[in-house]
Amino acid sequence: MDISIAQEEESSGELSPLKVHLFDTDNAITRFLNGQTVLDLQNSKLFSNSDPPNSIPKHLNRSLSLNLGPVTRRGFQLAFSYAGECVFIASIRLYYRACPDIVSNLTSFVKTGAHSGPVLGHCVEGAVESSPPVRECDMDGVWRSQQGVCSCERGHEEMDNTCKACRLGYYKSTNGRGECQLCPPNTRTTKKRSENCECLKGFSRLPSDPHDLGCSSKESFFLILIMIFKNAFT
Structure with a gap:
């Protein structure tokens, strides 16, 4: 006042x-x-x-x-x-103070009256909660520091406070701040926002192999299997 x-x-x-x-x-x-x-x-x-x-x-x-x-x-x-x-x-x-709409830390918060209590934010598109994101609007109309975290989900990377889908030929297999990675040798993606890369025709890898491991030709793949079985029985 x-x-x-x-x-x-x-x-x-x-x-x-x-x-x-x-x-x-x-x-x-x-x-x-x-x-x-x-x-x-x-x-x-x-x-x-x-x-x-x-x-x-x-x-x-x-x-x-x-x-x-x-x-x-x-x-x-x-x-x-x-x-x-x-x-x-x-x-x-008479007038009131308010914190403005804001997008930061991959989280959006709507305009809120000053000193109105904790406000729950919403993760931006392509992001998921690691813990609930919460802020409070101070009496002077300034947002406090954010509690809780949003991070880009699999198949997305952080860019300019947004979560961008991985391009064709790139993948991201985990949630978090990591960047999309180039598909390893002899693999590809068939769509954007891929979580892993699939083997090209004529190439294979074991189901237990990590996502960043490339695929081998079928001849090499069978030789690997033979070596595995041979080592298992010797």
Whole structure:
């Protein structure tokens, strides 16, 4: 809240504060009740009852960016109470702060009111959660650091805060930050976002072979099998 007020000096010498009350409710308040007091405002420049009305602007005190705190309902009401002799409210401006839409760390977060609690993000297309991504919007409208992680899934690599599908001839077999790898010798992919490469016609490899191992011709493949069986029985 931005507010401009002027206060009259009091004969007792003790200045009463202008109390600001916040009612976090959707229902209309028909009579003043004791709400939450969020601010006590006082002026340092006071006017006297002998000052002409046109001199009051000289005694205005303008307070900017006063924090009224969070609200939880669709509506709220603001009230003022004053026990002193006279107070003049010249202007009031109410506004809220919010954190903007953001995409970072492969996670998108939507615009959120300041100090509204933890916000769950969503992994960008082609990414998966390693742990739930969460951020909080501070009172000044700035996002806090992200908790939780999104990472590119298999068949995708990180590029400009997005997860791009692996090109033809490339593959990625695990989730995480790794890049797409060129298919090993005698292998290929038949589509984008491939998780592994298949052997070319006329070439083979064992089911237990790693994805980064190339394929051998059938003659070489059978020789390998023979050597494996021979070693097993000797």
